[in-house]
Amino acid sequence: MTAFKIDHDSSNPLHSQVEDLLRKLIENPEYQNGKLLPNEVDMAKHLGISRNTVRQATNKLVYESLLIRKKGVGTKVAKNNISTKLNKWTSFTHEMDEKGVAFKVYSLKVGWVAADKRISELFGIPHKTKVLKLERIRGIHSGPIVYFISYFHPRVELTGKEDFSKPLYEMLEKEYHSVASISKEGISAILADHELSLKLNIKEGDPVLFRKRIVCDPGDRPIEYNLGYYRADSFTYTIDIERG
Amino acid sequence: MTAFKIDHDSSNPLHSQVEDLLRKLIENPEYQNGKLLPNEVDMAKHLGISRNTVRQATNKLVYESLLIRKKGVGTKVAKNNISTKLNKWTSFTHEMDEKGVAFKVYSLKVGWVAADKRISELFGIPHKTKVLKLERIRGIHSGPIVYFISYFHPRVELTGKEDFSKPLYEMLEKEYHSVASISKEGISAILADHELSLKLNIKEGDPVLFRKRIVCDPGDRPIEYNLGYYRADSFTYTIDIERG
DNA sequence: TATGTCTATATGTATGAACATATAGATACT
């Protein structure tokens, strides 16, 4: 029984501290398995704070649908957070990780290119502005699985010498001191042309899952335009959707 | 200037009424264009309720990132809610609706079938239990676009005589007095076989976007297993992802 | 056995109050 404590003098608001506490607490297998969390009143008393403050913290997790409250009963962890917990961004690594398969970077190309019409309109920048373009081919031991192309908004001040072999969004957060926040995605199916067939080691005419993604910062300004071509035979694109 | 009113005697909670009010309010072009919402204190006074209650309502929209609050300044509508507002479910109708294209149901087949291994495991029901199977082909004037297959968990008490031409999830909410809540999706690309080519009016070997979806109730119990085959040439599957 | 009623429990709703703090604009000073 860890004695959780609250620091009344911290610059970090109480509800925020409680939120962190809860996030750690619900990692506990007991709670993952459906055990009810300590009730609000007890929890407040125990932590020496108001019930409202506990509630404020809990609310956030409820809105994230990490927790489920039930009147008269209690609060418990929402099931199937196996993937809910993983950031939805990581959907690509998803299946692989579950199978414990290691990733391999097959190819990596970084360079500055002039923004074409599509990119400059999307980013709201002048035509032919230099933007950083990143190409990657990733896969597992048996071969490549996906071909990525990323374009970064100039707002993201990158030198091109960053370590792009690290998970991309993690890196962005650190370098760009901001948090990527909203993404729009479009997915469709296409047939591999000659270039793609070489890159993904498949035959021309094989089905390919094509994904376009726009990544935005919290203010909803675009920071990355990302194209992904996935081998359809060895990869399924997985998404968890929640509804408000 | 519409005089918004609050009904203290309604069974609908005040904060919920305020939430609705806010949702309507922010449709207003002024607010869409960045005008600050009425401040919390005034609003509370105006509506004859507590500031906290107003705040509770606002919180929800903030968590949905529909609103942005700024200390010392005010609260305003977050930008680009064009698609954020639409429920993520509606992703299919998405593109079409924007273009104002009318949908057409090409084919509809409803019947009871014995659950095969895959279905019975997914639903956690005995092998060969009878489940309702629904097949639909939808499209626009120029031809079919998607071929749906749905299997419903017996828990969802359907007679098979419901009006399946209505939007599916809307119907489910009404009939099944519960709200569909979480969905897992897997998307991949395949090539049309003979059967599919006939159904979607394309050639064999044409690319098809294949989507599997599991729809769950708020308690995370599966209620529907849904397969969708989309013509890739005329449809892009669109998703908005948000990150906590 | 089945059904109905009571009851403790936990969340849901709502209020009013107080003080903290970031922001933008006004004001005063150099």
Add this chain to the structure above:
DNA sequence: AGTATCTATATGTTCATACATATAGACATA
């Protein structure tokens, strides 16, 4: 003009309190 300081404003945080209501289980009844 340029800079520093003050100030009104609106949100941010936190509290104590009160009553409403859904739920599950215990208990009693037909």
